[in-house]
Amino acid sequence: MAILETRALEKNFGGVFVARAINFEMQPGEIHCLIGPNGAGKSSFFRLILGQHQPSAGTIWFDGQEITPLKSFQRIRLGISVKFQVPGIFKALSVWQNLEIGLQYHMQGDSLSAEIRQVLDFIELTDQATERAGNLSHGQQQWLEIGMAMSVKPKLLLLDEPTAGMSPQETAKTGEMVRTLNAEGMSILAVEHDMTFVRQIAQQVTVLHFGEIFAQGTIDQIVADERVAKIYLGKTNEA
Amino acid sequence: MSDLASRSAAPSGADRAAGARRGWRPWRLLARLNGPQTLGRGPAFWGGFVIVCMLVGIYPLFSDGWTVGNTAYFFTWTFMAMGLCVIWGYAGALSFGQTAFFGLSGYAYGVLTLNIGSAYGFTFLALAIGVGMSALLALLLGYFLFYGRISGVFLGIVTLSVTLVFETFMAQTAGPEWTIGSARLNGFNGMTGMPPLTLPWFDGELVLWPDIPLYYLLMGMVIVCYLALRIFVNSRFGNVLVAIRENPDRAETLGYDIRRYQLGAFIVGSSLAGLSGVLYTAWGQYITPNSMGLYAAALPIVWVAVGGRSDLTATLIGTLAVLWVFQTLTIYGSQYALVVMGALLLVTVLFAPRGLVLGLVDLAGWASGRLRRNGPASGQEDA
Numbered sequence: 001m002a003i004l005e006t007r008a009l010e011k012n013f014g015g016v017f018v019a020r021a022i023n024f025e026m027q028p029g030e031i032h033c034l035i036g037p038n039g040a041g042k043s044s045f046f047r048l049i050l051g052q053h054q055p056s057a058g059t060i061w062f063d064g065q066e067i068t069p070l071k072s073f074q075r076i077r078l079g080i081s082v083k084f085q086v087p088g089i090f091k092a093l094s095v096w097q098n099l100e101i102g103l104q105y106h107m108q109g110d111s112l113s114a115e116i117r118q119v120l121d122f123i124e125l126t127d128q129a130t131e132r133a134g135n136l137s138h139g140q141q142q143w144l145e146i147g148m149a150m151s152v153k154p155k156l157l158l159l160d161e162p163t164a165g166m167s168p169q170e171t172a173k174t175g176e177m178v179r180t181l182n183a184e185g186m187s188i189l190a191v192e193h194d195m196t197f198v199r200q201i202a203q204q205v206t207v208l209h210f211g212e213i214f215a216q217g218t219i220d221q222i223v224a225d226e227r228v229a230k231i232y233l234g235k236t237n238e239a
Numbered sequence: 240m241s242d243l244a245s246r247s248a249a250p251s252g253a254d255r256a257a258g259a260r261r262g263w264r265p266w267r268l269l270a271r272l273n274g275p276q277t278l279g280r281g282p283a284f285w286g287g288f289v290i291v292c293m294l295v296g297i298y299p300l301f302s303d304g305w306t307v308g309n310t311a312y313f314f315t316w317t318f319m320a321m322g323l324c325v326i327w328g329y330a331g332a333l334s335f336g337q338t339a340f341f342g343l344s345g346y347a348y349g350v351l352t353l354n355i356g357s358a359y360g361f362t363f364l365a366l367a368i369g370v371g372m373s374a375l376l377a378l379l380l381g382y383f384l385f386y387g388r389i390s391g392v393f394l395g396i397v398t399l400s401v402t403l404v405f406e407t408f409m410a411q412t413a414g415p416e417w418t419i420g421s422a423r424l425n426g427f428n429g430m431t432g433m434p435p436l437t438l439p440w441f442d443g444e445l446v447l448w449p450d451i452p453l454y455y456l457l458m459g460m461v462i463v464c465y466l467a468l469r470i471f472v473n474s475r476f477g478n479v480l481v482a483i484r485e486n487p488d489r490a491e492t493l494g495y496d497i498r499r500y501q502l503g504a505f506i507v508g509s510s511l512a513g514l515s516g517v518l519y520t521a522w523g524q525y526i527t528p529n530s531m532g533l534y535a536a537a538l539p540i541v542w543v544a545v546g547g548r549s550d551l552t553a554t555l556i557g558t559l560a561v562l563w564v565f566q567t568l569t570i571y572g573s574q575y576a577l578v579v580m581g582a583l584l585l586v587t588v589l590f591a592p593r594g595l596v597l598g599l600v601d602l603a604g605w606a607s608g609r610l611r612r613n614g615p616a617s618g619q620e621d622a
Contacts, residue, residue, distance in 0.1 A: 050492065073496045073497070077494045090485035093481065093485065152493065
């Protein structure tokens with residue numbers, strides 16, 4: 001049974017399609033990357049999965065259950081979590097509070113504190129626990145949001161450009177984090193432009209173009225696809 | 240790192256209920272008097288708090304009856320200010336119409352006590368009913384607002400419209416047909432003659448005129464309300480409110496039904512506005528439609544913004560200070576008082592956007608080098 005499936009999913013804004021007849025399937029335990037040119041509909045696809053956009057047609061299934069009519073918070077409670085493209089952290093609050101607010105739904109007291117420390121250690125922000133989140137570097141803010149998203153132990157973690165604005169070292173570290181989470185059973189769907197990062201983590205890749213699935217396959221298959229190179233990379237493999 | 244991905248994302252209701260039972264400890268509640276959402280903690284703060292309470296407690300012994308009653312009048316408004324602080328400062332929803340609840344509860348108290356009287360402590364039951372009516376109205380109005388995803392400036396427009404509609408309606412109730420039992424609504428002139436709060440007292444009654452007994456009652460209520468709200472905003476519920484204020488999309492994608500939390504804050508804040516309305520009516524034995532007008536609706540915004548909307552202590556101090564300044568200005572130059580209030584709001588927004596009290600705290604912290612450059616951000620170990 002697929003962890004995530006969309007059937008003939010469509011969304012249009014006044015006739016402009018951001019998703020057109022998308023039949024997408026992702027297996028449990030997979031790291032799946034969505035790539036495509038700007039405006040291909042990747043972030044809109046995330047918003048449809050999260051319930052922030054209602055589809056014009058089609059259905060969305062999560063872990064065998066149709067979630068199309070559910071509100072955003074109800075989908076999250078089923079086991080979906082997200083890291084937004086622009087860091088969606090609580091900038092005026094401390095790093096600790098950011099994680100506490102995410103985790104307090106699941107636990108409290110000493111176990112909550114212990115879990116927060118464990119997540120802080122994982123995202124390497126232990127020393128910044130009492131810092132205002134808005135004072136962190138961009139990369140640290142990205143990690144904090146990944147920490148918030150993964151701390152609720154989702155079955156499916158959506159990452160929208162998790163390495164945007166990161167240095168190569170930070171990008172590599174983020175890749176390690178993603179692979180660690182995946183190794184512990186978390187399915188991960190990531191939108192990413194950085195092909196080095198995609199190569200580092202992706203087991204399956206889907207290429208979106210004008211709101212449609214343009215190609216699907218392993219990273220090697222996608223990189224070898226001349227049509228993808230043309231629309232996405234702006235060149236052919238021979239070039 | 241170990242086992243970070245092993246727990247289910249969605250704990251069962253039983254799990255959460257068991258967690259809640261485990262967490263129910265009185266000392267846990269008291270611990271929430273200190274927390275990341277409120278200014279002040281530790282022996283120095285609470286020592287200062289006790290000293291201030293003692294000074295406020297002995298103040299009537301050194302003052303005249305009129306001044307004590309006038310200070311009690313200031314106290315009546317603080318509940319509405321603290322309620323607005325919860326709705327606006329903590330939950331991030333600017334309600335411009337808290338006076339609708341103020342007026343509703345005030346009129347409810349008037350109608351009930353004019354019809355039934357004050358015997359057997361009924362005035363306190365009327366107080367509770369009045370506040371309950373505000374809570375009900377807040378539930379109804381808030382449901383449509385928050386479940387209809389009304390936010391930002393539109394929330395302010397709708398709530399302001401509600402209070403102006405109430406004012407307009409009550410202003411046209413001058414005719415004799417606008418009578419409920421023996422209580423005449425009396426149109427623009429307002430309703431008068433309701434009894435003050437009255438306690439059964441041994442063989443007789445203790446009538447709480449605007450004097451020392453009422454002062455102590457209101458002082459006690461302000462302290463209890465302030466402490467209870469500190470616990471409330473430092474609770475898990477309060478954490479979510481602050482998260483909604485900071486980033487509602489993120490809060491929702493952490494699994495919170497933000498509409499419920501906003502509605503909860505709105506009901507709490509509006510009930511407190513209703514409490515102010517009842518206490519004001521009982522204090523002065525009158526209530527008029529003006530108490531729900533544009534002018535009246537704007538003042539709580541000024542009190543809370545000038546003090547510091549994101550903190551209860553700042554709001555409380557700021558409200559009492561602004562009320563005193565405003566009254567003094569009104570006495571010595573009534574035509575300029577409102578202009579000065581507007582100027583004060585402008586100065587605050589321009590030079591101390593977090594509020595004057597919080598601005599002074601920041602300044603003191605900066606001067607002593609105890610606060611970090613961009614303000615406090617604590618929270619560790621408060622989980």
